[in-house]
Amino acid sequence: MSIEADSPAGARLLRINEVATEVGLTPRAIRYYEELGLLDPAARSEGAYRLYDADDVARLRFIRGLRDDAGFSLAEIGRLLEDEAARARHRERFRTSTDPAEQRAALVGALDRIDDQVAILRTKEARLRAMIEEAEGRRRHLQVHIADIDAGREPSHPVAGTGPSGR
């Protein structure tokens, strides 16, 4: 058995397979993301094994979410994470500085990066909701027709154009 505590206090580093199963990706995909510059493992072992920390895991989870939930391409994710890289520099600036004013500036910079990301995600959400709205419009349209029949009425409008139909 092994006690953790490798270099920093309480920082357990994971190997690629452990990370993969925890995040729900394959090792191959993770290496591929690294190849694209989407991340860079926290460290390498003596024998060049990739070693990931908690931040890396969070980052990979974020990437996976952007890919699966938001449906972004890896190129788009790359652009989103360029912002993240800037954020990382801000964090480093924060960590290495003792001047509160500079620390504050670093944090504000990080905040801006997140705001950008949230804005992009919100745009995506808005478009999705527009689609849902449209589908529900068709739904309401159909319900009116059903109500018409139930009331023995004739259709008020022509039936055509209720939405995307097959053949």
Place this chain on the structure above:
Amino acid sequence: MSIEADSPAGARLLRINEVATEVGLTPRAIRYYEELGLLDPAARSEGAYRLYDADDVARLRFIRGLRDDAGFSLAEIGRLLEDEAARARHRERFRTSTDPAEQRAALVGALDRIDDQVAILRTKEARLRAMIEEAEGRRRHLQVHIADIDAGREPSHPVAGTGPSGR
């Protein structure tokens, strides 16, 4: 009853390039979608030109929305549109029937198909919102730290783990 029949009076049929520019797709993409079974043009001209009606255009718009806005793969879209095919059958049943009860049944069937689609879209939306929530959580976290600095306070918690960071 209905003014419009199979070949309605004011039904302008469009050729592939017209449809493409109107919907925002390339002719090649449209032919590819047809090859995948996602749609089937309303008619062919004497010389085998593909001819599209308003329903086809709506369907293509829907496909494009599912692809771009919802981020579905064409395979997933295909599954969603199988429901659409069923809906088309319901519509046909509605059109050819004179029995109000059967017409009603057809409409209810169509309604169910739409409900399925809306449910799927809503699931997608929920996952997207979860991501947004998470990002905003990180945002709030950062704001607290900024407020701490502004108040001359020491950080209440360790700074690590604020989210996906780069290196």
Place this chain on the structure above:
DNA sequence: CGTAACGTTTACGTAAACGGAAAGGTTGTG
């Protein structure tokens, strides 16, 4: 210290979603 389990790089293979060119037929306007 042997060896099973895990990792590394390199490289070729693959499915998805089209792009683009070739070779030829169709439409419609002067």
Place this chain on the structure above:
DNA sequence: CACAACCTTTCCGTTTACGTAAACGTTACG
């Protein structure tokens, strides 16, 4: 009816996002 503009099918090419060996080194356990 000539001819430009548009269409057809066929087929090969490309990018993205990995999968899958091959050949080899590393870790950790008994």
